[in-house]
Every structure is written in C-alpha cells, then in structure tokens.
Amino acid sequence: MNLIPRTVRGRLLAGITLLVSLGLLGSALAAYVMLSSFFESRAERQLTAITARVDQSLSRQRDLLSVERALRQLDGDRIEAVFVDTSGNAVVQRSKGAFARVLDAATIARLRGSPGKIMRLEAAGNPYRARYHRLNATVGTEGVIVALSLHNDEDTLDRLALSEAIVTSVALLALVGLxxxxxxxxxxxxxxxxxxATAIAQGDRTRxxxxxxxxxxxxxLATALNxxxxxxxxxxERLRRFVADVSHELRTPLTTINGWAELYFHNDLPATTVTTAMSRIAExxxxxxxxxxxxxLLARLDQQRPLETAPLRLVELVEAIVDDARLIDPDRPITLSAPSDDPLVITGDAERxxxxxxxxxxxxxQHTPPGTAVRVTLFTLPKNSAVRLVVADDGAGIDPGLRPHLFERFSQGDPVRRQGSGLGLSIARAIAEAHQGTIELRSPAQSTGCEFVVTLPSMKG
Known part of the structure; x- marks a missing residue:
C-alpha cells in the first residue's frame, strides 16, 4: 500500500507535519535528557558532600557511639546511610527501612567491590543513587554506604514527560491547522x-x-503557461491560415480543370479546342x-527529420546552379564571385x-524585369566560423509592408499578378535552419534591389 500522498497539498502537509513532529520531539527529548543529566550530576555532588561530612564527623572519634552521632548530623529526608563492618554486615544505619531491605549481602558486596563508584539501586519501587565510602578512622566499621532517594527526581521527570507529550500534541495539532x-x-x-487551463482546453482561447x-x-509558472x-x-492561427492558403491555392487550378472538363463533356468541341483543354488541364x-x-518538403523539414549530410564543395554546387540559370535566361547578366583557392567545404544535404x-x-x-543583373557571392567569414552565400539583384526591391511576412508561407510579392506558390522563401529558410544556419534580407528598405544572405556553419569552424 502506497502511504505517500498523491496530491501536492498532501505531500506538503505530510512533509511539514513530519518536520514539525521531529522538531518538537527532538526539543522535548533534549529537555528531558538535560534535566535527567542535571539530577544525576546533582546527586553525585550531594553524595560526595555527604561522605565528606561523615569523614569530618568521624575524624576524631574512635567508637560506634561517634558513628551514631554522625548519622544524626545528616539532614534531609532523602539521605540514607548504613555503616558496614569488615565482614560486610550492617552495623549502624540511618534508614527508613525500604533501603535497608534492598541491602542484602550480594548488594553490599557489589558496593564494597567498587568503592567510590555511584550505583543505581531499586528498593520497593523507589530508586536510589548509592556509593560505598571506605573509612579509616572509625573503630568497628570498615565503611559507610550513603544513598540518595531519587523518588522526587523521577516524579519530576515523569511529570515533565507528560507535560511535554500534552504540549507537543497540542502544538502539533495547532501547527497542522495553520x-x-x-x-x-x-x-x-x-x-x-x-x-x-481547463477553460482554455474546452475552447475559451481568450482566457x-x-x-x-x-x-x-x-x-x-503563470508567465510560462501564458x-x-x-x-x-x-x-x-498559423495552421488555420495555412489551410486557408492551401485551399485558396488549390481552388484556382481545380476550378480551371473542372471548367475545361465540363466544357469537354457538355459540348461537341473541335479537335483544336480539345487539345487546348487537355493542355490546360495538364498545366x-x-x-x-x-x-x-x-x-x-516543408512538412518534412518541420518534422526535423535527419538530413542526408555529407561533406560537399559549396562552390561547385553553386557554380552548377548558376550555369543552369544562364542557360535558362541567356540574356540576363548573372555573375558569380567565389574564392578560387577555397572550395568552401561544408557538411550538408546536397539536394536540399x-x-x-x-x-x-x-x-x-522571376521577380525582376528581363536583363536585370543578378550577383551571386560566396565567401568565408573571419576565423572560418561560417560560410556566407549572397544572392543580390538590381530589381525594384520589395515593398516595406511585405518585408515582415516575406518568409511566411504563401507570401506573394505581388498579390495582383501572382507568380509561383509563395513557398520558395519559406522552403529556403527551413532548409537553412535545418543546417543550423540563417537566411535574411539585408537590403535597406529605401533602396532598390534585393540582397538575400545565407550563413551556414563551416567544417573548419
């Protein structure tokens, strides 16, 4: 059975209760031990003082009568004294009876065997502290057994324990309530x-x-959750816009395909028109x-699937793409500036x-007039920390209002004359970030032309 509370409130309460209980019990135990130690030390001091008084009383006496006088000089109800002869028998005693009964031959022998050592004795439920003191000046006696009753001390300790138990219980209940x-x-x-959070999960997104x-x-925690x-x-919201944009992008071609299909099925079209319809449907x-x-591709990049990376020469890769662009648009000046002595080797996915x-x-x-110059630049940043690719043109530039949304999906530079799907820059950014790189638009807002800068980690860095 699991005794550990499952709720935070229960665990905190259990921890607080445990700590407070240990503290109260520890302080109560410490007070009890300190008082008990004080009583024992006091009893030892009193026994030492009593034996000194007995020695002083008997210092000039030579008979048993002087022993009786010495006993009468002992004050206090707690004091017990029994003189013992050389045979181990009690000769004269000052006792209320209970202590004398506990002094059998074995007990006296044990005390005589350890003179000066304080021992604990029990007589009719009454505890004593006793010691045997050897005498040298008294005729007829070898020594004296002096004892102190601990009844009052034990009673005080019992009352202290009871008081501590009551006070600790009340304090613990009060602290638990607090x-x-x-x-x-x-x-x-x-x-x-x-x-x-429950309200938000149920649909109230404004909470x-x-x-x-x-x-x-x-x-x-509240800040992090918010x-x-x-x-x-x-x-x-981005998902909703994405679905809406995809629906919008697919609506036009689907409408075109459906229109040409209906025209074909509901009209007897000539062969040339059929060819046109099939061509438009195919396009x-x-x-x-x-x-x-x-x-x-964007979905795969969003899922952060592992790239098929390998060392590749970025200069050769870019040169091949620039050569293709020159073939596609031979009348456009496209220049490539790259180091001749450094192939700019990086680790990456060549296809991406x-x-x-x-x-x-x-x-x-696509977005600049025919004949507009395009410049592609490759170079290494200082200390070989990264490789930089710059693609710049001398076109009309980008409207400042479109710049914040330039790398968003389905972002169109010219909403009226739509060209492409609007995913090219989004894909470029996703590929750069998948390679632990960055892409940004560097051209000033008031100038013409565009300058896209891609920074990728270098193998040398």
Missing part, C-alpha cells in the same frame, strides 16, 4: 491555473492565467503537383542546399 490554512492560501494560484507576483514560483498558451494560439495538374511536393540556391536564384529571375 499549515492547512497556509497551504490553502499558497496553492490557490495553482487552482486558478488549473481552472483557467489567460493572472500573472500574480513577479519573480515568484507561481508568477514565473507564453505557452500564446504560442499554441499562434500555432493554431494546372503539374502546378498542383509542384505545390503538393513543396508542401510535403541545391533547392535553397535554386529558390533564391529563381526568385531573382
């Missing part, structure tokens, strides 16, 4: 958090947890296929990095 009240107040923010006192545990709820809300289907492939460079270069070719 702890319950403090825990109720202290855990109230957690209850509020749970209620708010947020009260911030509380800053720099406290509950305050930091940030998580905000991130979740933003992720859901729209190819566009949809490219869109689906780009979405699939080709896609990144093609997207940036294709973006420059």
């Amino acid at each position: 702890a319950l009240a403090v825990l109720h107040v202290g855990l109230r923010p957690l209850q509020t958090m749970a209620a708010t 947020r947890i009260p911030a509380g006192v800053p720099h406290t545990e509950t305050g930091r 940030r998580a709820f905000d991130e979740q809300h933003q992720a859901e 729209e289907a190819a566009g949809m296929r490219n869109l689906v492939e780009e979405l699939l 990095l080709r896609r990144l460079v093609r997207n940036l270069l294709g973006n420059a070719l």
Whole structure:
C-alpha cells in the first residue's frame, strides 16, 4: 500500500507535519535528557558532600557511639546511610527501612567491590543513587554506604514527560491547522491555473492565467503557461491560415480543370479546342503537383527529420546552379564571385542546399524585369566560423509592408499578378535552419534591389 500522498497539498502537509513532529520531539527529548543529566550530576555532588561530612564527623572519634552521632548530623529526608563492618554486615544505619531491605549481602558486596563508584539501586519501587565510602578512622566499621532517594527526581521527570507529550500534541495539532490554512492560501494560484487551463482546453482561447507576483514560483509558472498558451494560439492561427492558403491555392487550378472538363463533356468541341483543354488541364495538374511536393518538403523539414549530410564543395554546387540559370535566361547578366583557392567545404544535404540556391536564384529571375543583373557571392567569414552565400539583384526591391511576412508561407510579392506558390522563401529558410544556419534580407528598405544572405556553419569552424 502506497502511504505517500498523491496530491501536492498532501505531500506538503505530510512533509511539514513530519518536520514539525521531529522538531518538537527532538526539543522535548533534549529537555528531558538535560534535566535527567542535571539530577544525576546533582546527586553525585550531594553524595560526595555527604561522605565528606561523615569523614569530618568521624575524624576524631574512635567508637560506634561517634558513628551514631554522625548519622544524626545528616539532614534531609532523602539521605540514607548504613555503616558496614569488615565482614560486610550492617552495623549502624540511618534508614527508613525500604533501603535497608534492598541491602542484602550480594548488594553490599557489589558496593564494597567498587568503592567510590555511584550505583543505581531499586528498593520497593523507589530508586536510589548509592556509593560505598571506605573509612579509616572509625573503630568497628570498615565503611559507610550513603544513598540518595531519587523518588522526587523521577516524579519530576515523569511529570515533565507528560507535560511535554500534552504540549507537543497540542502544538502539533495547532501547527497542522495553520499549515492547512497556509497551504490553502499558497496553492490557490495553482487552482486558478488549473481552472483557467481547463477553460482554455474546452475552447475559451481568450482566457489567460493572472500573472500574480513577479519573480515568484507561481508568477514565473503563470508567465510560462501564458507564453505557452500564446504560442499554441499562434500555432493554431498559423495552421488555420495555412489551410486557408492551401485551399485558396488549390481552388484556382481545380476550378480551371473542372471548367475545361465540363466544357469537354457538355459540348461537341473541335479537335483544336480539345487539345487546348487537355493542355490546360495538364498545366494546372503539374502546378498542383509542384505545390503538393513543396508542401510535403516543408512538412518534412518541420518534422526535423535527419538530413542526408555529407561533406560537399559549396562552390561547385553553386557554380552548377548558376550555369543552369544562364542557360535558362541567356540574356540576363548573372555573375558569380567565389574564392578560387577555397572550395568552401561544408557538411550538408546536397539536394536540399541545391533547392535553397535554386529558390533564391529563381526568385531573382522571376521577380525582376528581363536583363536585370543578378550577383551571386560566396565567401568565408573571419576565423572560418561560417560560410556566407549572397544572392543580390538590381530589381525594384520589395515593398516595406511585405518585408515582415516575406518568409511566411504563401507570401506573394505581388498579390495582383501572382507568380509561383509563395513557398520558395519559406522552403529556403527551413532548409537553412535545418543546417543550423540563417537566411535574411539585408537590403535597406529605401533602396532598390534585393540582397538575400545565407550563413551556414563551416567544417573548419
């Protein structure tokens, strides 16, 4: 059976109760031990003083009569004294009877065997501290057994133990009640958090947890949870926008395909028109296929699947893509600036990095007028910490209002004259981040042209 409470309140209460109980029991035990030690030390001092008085009384006496006088000089109801002869028999005693009865031959022999040692004796339930003191000046006696009754001391210790038990129990109950009240107040923010989180889970996305006192545990927890709820809300909004954008992107080609199909089935079209319809259907289907492939690539990059990385020469990779672009658009001046003595070896996924460079270069070719110059630059940052790829053009630039959303999915530079799916820069950013790199737009807002800068980790760094 599991005795550990499952709730935070129960565990805190159990911990507080345990600590308080140990503290109270420890202090009560310490007080009991200290008082008991004080009584024992006092008894030892009193026994030593009594034996000294007996020695002083008998210092000039030579007969048993002097022994009786010495006994009468002993004051106090707690004092017991028994003189013993050389044979171990009691000769003269000052005793109430109970102590004398406990002094049998074996007990006297044990005391005589350890002179000066204080021993504990029990007589009719009454405890004593006794010691044997050897006498040298008295005729007819060898020594004296002196004892002190511990009845009052034991009674005091018993009453102390009872008082401590009552006080400890009452204090423990009071502290448990106080702890319950403090825990109720202290855990109230957690209850509020749970209620708010439940409301959010049930659909109320506008609810947020009260911030509380800053720099406290509950305050930091509330801030972290609110940030998580905000991130979740933003992720859901991005998902809604993404689904809406995908639906919007697919609506146009699907409408085109459906229109040409209905025209074919409901009209007796000439052969040339049928050919046109099939061509348009094929074009729209190819566009949809490219869109689906780009979405699939983004989904894989979002899932952070492992890349097929290997050492590759970035200069050779970029040169091949620039040569392809020159073949596609031979009238456009496309320049490549790269170090001739350094192949810029990096570790990466060759296919993904080709896609990144093609997207940036294709973006420059597609969104600038014919004949606009495009510059591709490769170089190494100081201390070989990273490799940088820059793709710049001399086009009209990007509207400042579009810059904050430039790398978002389905972001279009010209909403009226739509070109492409609007996923190229999103894919480029996802590929750069998958390689632990960055991509950014560096061109000033007031100038013409675009300058995209990609920074990738270098193998030398």
